[in-house]
Amino acid sequence: MNNSLKQPANIVVWVVLLxxxxxxxxxGGYTELATRILVMALGAMALNFLLGFTGVLSFxxxxxxxxxxxxxxxxxxxxxxxxxxxxxxxxxxxxxxxxLIGALIVKRRGVYFAMxxxxxxxxxxxxAFRWNTVTGGDDGLNGWHREPINLGFTQLDIYHNPMLxxxxxxxIFAVSVGIMALLLNSPFGRxxxxxxxxxxxxxxxGIEIERHIWMSFMxxxxxxxxxxxxxxxxxxxxxxxxxxxxxxxxxxxxAVMGGMRSFWGPLVGAAIFVALQDVVSSHTExxxxxxxxxxxxxxxxxxxxxxxxxxxxxxx
Amino acid sequence: xxxxxKLNIRRRNLLQGGLVLGASQIASPFIMTARAExxxxxxxxxxxxxxxxxxxxxxxxxxxLALEEINAKGGIAGRKVEIIVEDSTSxxxxxxxxxxxxxxxxxxxxxxxxxxxxxxxxxxxxxxxxKGILHIVPGGHSDTMTGATCHWNVFRVCNTTQMExxxxxxTLIKTYGKKWYYITPDYAFGHALQSxxxxxxxxxxxxxxxxDLTPLGTTDFSSYLIKAQSANPDVIIFLVQGDxxxxxxxxxxxxxxxxxxHLAGAQQELExxxxxxxxxxxxxxxxxxxFDQPNVPxxxxxxxxxxxxxxxxxxxxxxxxxxxxxxxxxxxxGAKSIDAAKMAKAxxxxxxxxxxxxxxxxxxxxxxQNQLISNLYVGKxxxxxxxxxxxxxxxxxxxxxxxxxxxxxxxxxxxTWPA
Numbered sequence: 100m101n102n103s104l105k106q107p108a109n110i111v112v113w114v115v116l117l118x119x120x121x122x123x124x125x126x127g128g129y130t131e132l133a134t135r136i137l138v139m140a141l142g143a144m145a146l147n148f149l150l151g152f153t154g155v156l157s158f159x160x161x162x163x164x165x166x167x168x169x170x171x172x173x174x175x176x177x178x179x180x181x182x183x184x185x186x187x188x189x190x191x192x193x194x195x196x197x198x199l200i201g202a203l204i205v206k207r208r209g210v211y212f213a214m215x216x217x218x219x220x221x222x223x224x225x226x227a228f229r230w231n232t233v234t235g236g237d238d239g240l241n242g243w244h245r246e247p248i249n250l251g252f253t254q255l256d257i258y259h260n261p262m263l264x265x266x267x268x269x270x271i272f273a274v275s276v277g278i279m280a281l282l283l284n285s286p287f288g289r290x291x292x293x294x295x296x297x298x299x300x301x302x303x304x305g306i307e308i309e310r311h312i313w314m315s316f317m318x319x320x321x322x323x324x325x326x327x328x329x330x331x332x333x334x335x336x337x338x339x340x341x342x343x344x345x346x347x348x349x350x351x352x353x354a355v356m357g358g359m360r361s362f363w364g365p366l367v368g369a370a371i372f373v374a375l376q377d378v379v380s381s382h383t384e385x386x387x388x389x390x391x392x393x394x395x396x397x398x399x400x401x402x403x404x405x406x407x408x409x410x411x412x413x414x415x
Numbered sequence: 416x417x418x419x420x421k422l423n424i425r426r427r428n429l430l431q432g433g434l435v436l437g438a439s440q441i442a443s444p445f446i447m448t449a450r451a452e453x454x455x456x457x458x459x460x461x462x463x464x465x466x467x468x469x470x471x472x473x474x475x476x477x478x479x480l481a482l483e484e485i486n487a488k489g490g491i492a493g494r495k496v497e498i499i500v501e502d503s504t505s506x507x508x509x510x511x512x513x514x515x516x517x518x519x520x521x522x523x524x525x526x527x528x529x530x531x532x533x534x535x536x537x538x539x540x541x542x543x544x545x546k547g548i549l550h551i552v553p554g555g556h557s558d559t560m561t562g563a564t565c566h567w568n569v570f571r572v573c574n575t576t577q578m579e580x581x582x583x584x585x586t587l588i589k590t591y592g593k594k595w596y597y598i599t600p601d602y603a604f605g606h607a608l609q610s611x612x613x614x615x616x617x618x619x620x621x622x623x624x625x626x627d628l629t630p631l632g633t634t635d636f637s638s639y640l641i642k643a644q645s646a647n648p649d650v651i652i653f654l655v656q657g658d659x660x661x662x663x664x665x666x667x668x669x670x671x672x673x674x675x676x677h678l679a680g681a682q683q684e685l686e687x688x689x690x691x692x693x694x695x696x697x698x699x700x701x702x703x704x705x706f707d708q709p710n711v712p713x714x715x716x717x718x719x720x721x722x723x724x725x726x727x728x729x730x731x732x733x734x735x736x737x738x739x740x741x742x743x744x745x746x747x748x749g750a751k752s753i754d755a756a757k758m759a760k761a762x763x764x765x766x767x768x769x770x771x772x773x774x775x776x777x778x779x780x781x782x783x784q785n786q787l788i789s790n791l792y793v794g795k796x797x798x799x800x801x802x803x804x805x806x807x808x809x810x811x812x813x814x815x816x817x818x819x820x821x822x823x824x825x826x827x828x829x830x831t832w833p834a
Contacts, residue, residue, distance in 0.1 A: 131520060237603045237631075239508045239537075241564075334509060334513070338509065380501065380502050380514075
């Protein structure tokens with residue numbers, strides 16, 4: 100890895116993210132839109148850990164996003180008013196579900212893997228949808244909100260101060276993305292790339308394919324659940340649609356649109372997706388068609404996503 | 416790795432390019448829609464797409480009519496009024512919440528309106544309450560909104576499910592019998608409406624002899640209908656809505672059920688009746704407002720204006736939207752302020768003027784609950800319109816809202832006001 104050349108790209112990304120709430124207003128956005136982009140980007144990058152760097156497509160990842168969201172929401176509503184505890188429990192719930200489901204499905208490949216992930220995802224969706232007394236059913240879970248964080252010496256009022264909440268999310272985003280980057284640059288990450296490139300060859304080299312895919316699935320689920328928890332805190336609300344397969348599809352679209360082979364691709368994809376959704380839907384009720392057209396154009400003309408364009412030019 | 420290092424230079428350039436491109440996506444439409452600061456803004460966060468697109472659009476027609484009238488009379492507090500419209504979608508509460516925050520934080524609206532879907536309305540109410548914005552719910556029926564989860568800043572125009580159930584139950588028991596079978600949509604609204612119906616039915620000596628919860632979006636109701644028929648009820652109560660209502664009634668009539676048992680329900684909408692084939696326009700229902708009220712002053716005017724604007728007669732949804740927007744103007748006038756708390760205080764036990772109430776016994780927001788109490792129209796579906804093709808409902812009795820609303824204590828609302 101030539102870090103001296105990779106550095107500028109990273110600097111640009113971080114400068115943009117660090118200053119986002121300050122210029123968001125000038126381009127027609129608002130702080131909570133910036134936070135939403137970060138949360139969705141974390142989800143898309145978590146999915147991409149599995150999709151782009153292990154070569155396994157999950158179409159049910161919203162299940163873990165939603166479990167994180169419900170885990171966080173129900174912690175604050177029923178257990179204790181603490182945002183940090185909520186995130187921790189959200190992640191824990193997502194991780195446990197990911198570990199169990201992952202173990203059941205790692206032997207499946209391709210479309211079978213994708214189908215079983217949808218099936219498991221819908222199981223959680225219907226539980227949330229039907230279990231009215233606990234999850235609030237279709238009405239969603241409300242009557243709670245994110246709580247200020249007590250650091251002992253000072254209190255971070257992330258509830259009333261949206262700017263502070265943005266930076267709170269950014270710190271969590273940075274740590275999560277850092278961990279994923281470290282993992283990808285470790286021998287473990289290299290092994291995942293080997294599996295992606297040629298599973299049979301990797302198997303002949305003595306790599307335990309199933310265990311590695313399971314671990315990659317776990318990593319992906321943990322960060323997905325974290326994104327879900329943050330999403331619930333952002334909205335002060337969660338509902339069964341946070342678990343449904345169409346949200347899983349949206350994450351796949353973000354990753355593919357931005358470029359699933361590049362590390363920052365899903366971030367760009369999520370930013371474009373969320374911003375387009377926010378802006379176009381204010382102007383026309385046919386906003387979904389616009390997003391659809393953009394996606395089709397990206398897939399047709401930049402099959403490796405917007406950031407993947409470079410690689411194509413490079414290879415030719 | 417040399418290939419990768421080249422890639423990274425390109426990647427940076429592209430990233431920058433991508434961001435500029437992304438930013439321009441957001442920037443250009445914003446410039447086009449830049450708005451004057453001195454207007455009063457009403458944020459409209461209601462469905463334009465999905466299952467509830469038709470009622471959502473009709474509410475908007477009513478709202479726009481009210482907006483014209485308000486501006487013609489000098490606006491709110493002497494300032495011109497505008498409505499900023501956002502599509503909340505029909506069922507995605509996350510989007511509705513996001514739009515509510517956008518309207519409040521970015522567009523700095525003075526009022527928030529929505530939603531047809533109760534779940535979305537409840538979720539939005541939490542946002543509006545957090546931000547202290549006056550919020551009018553034109554057409555979401557779940558009881559909790561002006562009950563257990565009521566807020567000082569949230570006012571509702573349409574009725575609660577319990578009010579609808581109380582309005583229709585006596586007619587059904589007296590005329591058709593005491594054994595009821597329910598076909599209920601399996602989500603919050605359906606559960607609330609069924610429990611309301613059961614309560615009203617039991618109070619009058621009726622019984623539930625069975626029922627089915629049907630998933631939202633069911634197209635084939637035959638198994639439920641066969642089961643319902645074999646239970647041998649006096650009345651089959653259809654609580655499904657929208658397309659589900661259309662499918663269920665169509666199939667019930669195809670099975671000949673309308674000849675054997677009585678078909679009825681609670682909430683009915685003109686939008687649904689229009690969607691049904693003539694032979695399936697059967698049964699007894701409640702409408703929350705109806706355009707054919709020859710003896711009520713101002714209704715004919717209102718009808719004429721709506722027909723002129725949209726080409727169709729107003730439905731109860733049109734009226735909800737109309738009342739919703741007028742409530743904003745009346746609240747500001749009553750409080751002589753656009754401070755949300757003062758306006759909410761002014762709306763306590765506030766009686767709408769007759770040209771807006773448009774119903775025989777008038778309409779008022781009940782204090783301590785913020786629920787509009789107006790009239791309910793009990794009647795039958797008609798195969799063919801009498802006064803024009805849209806006159807598909809025959810009102811047999813007009814019920815006073817106050818008679819079916821129950822007491823304030825029964826609503827379960829414990830209002831807390833900001834200090």
